[in-house]
Amino acid sequence: MNKIMLFAQLKEEVGKGVIEIEASGKTVGELRKFLEKETPLGNLDGIMIAVNEEFVKDDWIIEEKDDIALIPPVSGG
Amino acid sequence: MTCKITREPIKIEEVYQKVVRREAGAVTTFVGTVRELTHGKKTLYLEYEAYESMALKKMRQIVGEMKEKWPVLEVAIVHRVGRLDITDIAIAIAVSSPHRPDAYEANRYALERVKEMVPIWKKEHWEDGEKWIGNQQGTKEYEKGKPEEGDLFE
Numbered sequence A: 001m002n003k004i005m006l007f008a009q010l011k012e013e014v015g016k017g018v019i020e021i022e023a024s025g026k027t028v029g030e031l032r033k034f035l036e037k038e039t040p041l042g043n044l045d046g047i048m049i050a051v052n053e054e055f056v057k058d059d060w061i062i063e064e065k066d067d068i069a070l071i072p073p074v075s076g077g
Numbered sequence B: 001m002t003c004k005i006t007r008e009p010i011k012i013e014e015v016y017q018k019v020v021r022r023e024a025g026a027v028t029t030f031v032g033t034v035r036e037l038t039h040g041k042k043t044l045y046l047e048y049e050a051y052e053s054m055a056l057k058k059m060r061q062i063v064g065e066m067k068e069k070w071p072v073l074e075v076a077i078v079h080r081v082g083r084l085d086i087t088d089i090a091i092a093i094a095v096s097s098p099h100r101p102d103a104y105e106a107n108r109y110a111l112e113r114v115k116e117m118v119p120i121w122k123k124e125h126w127e128d129g130e131k132w133i134g135n136q137q138g139t140k141e142y143e144k145g146k147p148e149e150g151d152l153f154e
Helices: A008-014 A028-038 B012-019 B052-069 B100-117
Strands: A002-005 A018-021 A048-051 A054-056 A067-071 B002-006 B026-033 B041-050 B074-080 B082-085 B089-097 B120-126 B129-132
Touching: A008 B129, A018 A028, A028 A048, B002 B012, B002 B052, B012 B026, B012 B074, B012 B089, B026 B100, B041 B074, B052 B074, B052 B100, B074 B100, B089 B100
Parallel strands: A002 A067, B002 B074
Antiparallel strands: A002 A018, A048 A054, A048 A067, B026 B089, B041 B082, B041 B120, B074 B089, B120 B129
């Protein structure tokens, strides 16, 4: 299983900070489409995806136990 | 280097002390504070949230970039999370360098990079509502607010 961390508005929309999904073998792009279709997250345009604390592109392949995070546009500082 | 995320009020003197060096002829400090009015709208308070482990990793990456670009001696970046009131310090950055131009430039670079790619978010609370800034529903407060091509892990 893979842990998918949610933050800011995404966390509020879903009502929790972590969801678990079996995503190993999927590309990040495939995961994105899956989440859009199967969860209340809706459209994820503009949301970056980080795997093990690094931003990755949609062709990145997810492995077993990778930590995934959905990163909305940041607004720190 | 010092990179930190804290729930406590930031004390500038402590951040400054982290970078003081005998070889330094300049220490620049940037202090980002919570502003009351944004585009005429009155903020009551802000709430900051971070993906802490990744935020710290990215802050350390920024310090690495600064040390490649400028002969900086030490860098401290401290960001506060949780509820912040008007005038509270959200971020403090201190940079020491032998000479002032480098200390100024590197400090500004650090802040701009934080705004681009460190996973920290703020929610504005107004009298008539609230909103995560940078979200998809409204106007983007920050043009960048997302990592650029070179920030992606290949």
